[in-house]
Amino acid sequence: MSTGQNRIRESEHEDVSLGVDALDYDYTNFYFGSGEDAFALLEPFKAWWDQVHPRGYYQYELPLHSAPATTVDVEDTKTHEVRRGLINFASYNYLGLSYRDEVKAAIKEAVDVYGGGSSGSPILSGTTDLHRRLSKQLAEFKGKEAAMIFPTGYSANVGVIAGLMRSGDLIVADQFAHASIVDGMILSKAKSRFFRHNKPADLDRKLRGFDGKKLVIVEGVYSMDGDVAVLPEIMEVARAHNARVLIDEAHSTFVFGDNGRGVAEHFGLDDEVDIHIGTFSKSLGGQGGFVAGTQALIDYLRGFSRSRFFSCALAPTVVAGISKALELASNEPELRTQLWKNVDFMQARLREAGVDVAESESQVIPIMVRNDAKVFDIGEQLLREGVFINPVKYPAVGKHKSRFRMSISAAHSRDELDRGAQIIIDVLKSNEII
Amino acid sequence: MVITRYGFENCVGAFFEMATSDARAILPAHLEPLEAMHTRSVLAVLAFQFTESEVGEYDELVMAIITPPRVEPGKPLPKAAFYPFMVATSTEASREHAIERWHLPHYMADLDFDFAENDGKMKVTVSESDQPIVELTVSEHDFNPTVNPYHCFTIEGDDRFKVNIFMNAPHSEHDEEEGELILHPHSMTEMLTLDEVSSYPMREEWYRAGVQTFEEMETI
Known part of the structure; x- marks a missing residue:
């Protein structure tokens, strides 16, 4: 029997620096490393990256040569060609507003008055x-x-959480909370805990026995799974412990609720939730974020949200575009109606074909591959067959929970949805995923 | 280089969140806990059924804190690094061997091990005088042939050591949170705030029959 060391050297994709197949490693292997040199991880990371980039990681940060519309022109950095007219399931443009003529006109008008940036x-x-x-x-x-x-x-998340909570306080967030929530928790120096995803009983356990200030944080729609917070049960637990509640509605604003205010409105809990976070980059197709609540809350955060007042303000051109997009989204509820028609169509189309879309209840649809070794190969095939969609693998999701994250837009035509779904189904079948 | 090999029938393990304050209290000053989440470090609980070694057959339970590995240019990068702070075995000879050769801290009594495999799960119960101390359940996923390198850190007085360990066996790992850990109050678990250790795992690992290989211990 050979030693472990010898067996390693027999690996098919042997690398001298790593010793094993490079794709067996991931970002987590290069995050920590003891030793004396602050650059100690750079060399092994480069050795790894040089191998894995062409084998799949190149599929991240592919440059678009067009607007994030329902079809896009994407530069394939592996073959150095621009793939034109790919059906776009990667962008957040849920209402298709970023490239609307009215939005572009508002931006152009603002340029003439305010110039490029806000300069302060x-x-x-x-x-x-x-x-x-x-x-x-x-x-x-x-x-x-x-x-x-x-x-x-x-x-927005970092500034609000760290602006409100202090050392000695307690923050309990859903374990699938976005990195910005986690970073806000770290920056606040409050005691941080995470409850099992959408499990109010575990939230109750984590809140029990703590007497100080408490904040519970959930998301409306979870960005990797497309499922919805069980807000009524979470509110009940939070209130039983006198905890305030923050909801991040990044993916649910303009999607859920009679007026599009989000999941809190959907459950009739809009006035119960204490802090409402949202973004401009999802349904409104712009960039930036916001917090909404009482005047007292906003006045306080204005003085303590360091991520805001130590950053340059959003460019007036961006603000003008968002403002117009907000107006359109508010005045055209039919956009939301169309989005849900598209979501229902795609969810049904995929489920009927046997595609695993997990517990998705929204326009964020995970196409579960559950095969970490194959997800990049499948991604490459989808790109070549005409679909632009992002692969997601460990550590962004758990081991063997690799997937493609599909974003549906109100602007997708039925033909685009149908053709895109068929390509995905065919590629998954050819790889024996379904 | 002198290589030490241990043949095993099963090795099951899982990672659980624990309080970073506990992890820092357990670790020697030169090691930092690896945090899975803010203020949440990682407790690794591993159980071995050794079938072949210099000291014969025995069972072993290892409780360890996961730490950053030590990066050494030109050498294989490990999958993970551990600082074992409590090891328990079923035989005196295995304890003497591991203490002498690897400076591993042990609970100094023969414990009873029960490995019960059923329906894709392995439940390991470690007991003393019929009183359970640790109950670990690990579930399986797809098994693939693997050779995984690890770093293991130990100390003896002021001396610091590192040994490279390779696990050569069919390997299954997943994050499905199907396993379970029950820690009972006992001197083996007294370094942990039990309420702060999660009962469900963030990672479950299972090595079927294979070989654990230790390289020579290095002083660091």
Whole structure:
């Protein structure tokens, strides 16, 4: 019998530096490493990256040569060709607003008045009348006393959580909470706990016995699985422990609720939830984030959300586009109706073909592959067959939970949905996934 | 290089969240806990059924804190690194061997091990005088032939050691949270705040019959 070391050297894809097949490794192997040199991980990471990039990781950060519409032109960095007219299931443009003529016209108009950037922090010189108008629009749309804009959705979560909670407080978040929530928790220095995904009983356990300030954090729609927070049960537990509740509706604003306010409205809990976070980059097709709540909450956060006042304010052109997109989304509820028709069609089309879409209840549909070794090969085939969709694998999701994350838009035509679904089904069949 | 081999029938293990404050208290000053989430470190619980070794057949339970591996240019990068803080075995000879050769801290009594495989799961119960101390359940996924390198850190007084370990066996791992850990109050578990150890695993591992290989121990 050979030793382990010898067996390693017999590996098909042997690499001198790593010793085993490079695709057996992932980002987590290069995150930590003890030793004395701060650059100690750079060399092994490069050795790994040089091998795995052409074998699949190239599928991330593929440059688009067009707007994020329902079909896109994408540069295949492996073959160095631009693949044109791919059916786009990768972009967040849930209502198809980012490239609407009205939005583009508003942006062009703002350029003539305000130029390119805002040239300042929002608390100094970066706030324009456009920013003020958008804040008011947001508060009215969410039915709250006030709202405040952040330069990104990430900074909204970080700024709100770290702006409100302190060392000695307790924050309990769903285990599938977005990285921006986790980073906000870290930055706050509060005691942090995570409850099992959508399990109120575990939330109850994590809150029990703590007497200080408490904040519970959930998302409306979870971005990797497309499932919805069990908000009524979570609210019940949170209230039993006198905990405040923050909901991040990044993927659910303009999708759920009679007025599109999100999952909180969907469950009739809009006034019960204490802090409402949203983004402009999903349904509105722009960029940035916001928080909405009471005037007192917003006034306090204005003074303590460091991620906002130590960042440059959103460019006025971006704000003008978001403002117009918000107006369109509010005035055209038929966009939401069409989105749900498309979601229902695609969910049914995939499920009928035997595709595993997990517990998705929304426009975020995970196409479960559950085969970490094959997901990149399948991604490459989909790209070549005419579908642009992002692979997701460990550590972004658990081991053997690899998938493609499909985003459905109201703008997708029935033909695009049908053709895209058929390509996906055919490729999954050819790889014996279904 | 002198190689030490241990043949095993099964090795099952799982990773569980634990309080970072406990992990820091357990680890020597030169090691940091690897955090799975903010303030949540990782407790590894592993159970071996050894069938072939210099000290014969025996069963072993290892409780360890996962730490960052030590990166050494030109050498294989390990899959993970461990600091075992409590090892328990079924025989005196195996304890003497591991203490002398690897400086592994042991609970100094013969414990009873029960490996019960049923319906894709292995339940390991470690008991003393019919009182359970650790109950570990691990579920299987697809098995694939693997040679996984690991770093194991130990100490003896002020001396610090590292040994490279390779697991050469059909291997299954997954994050489906199907397993379970029950830790009972006992001197073996007293270094852990039991309420802070999650009962469900973030990772489950199972090695079928294979070989665990230790390279020579290095002083670091």
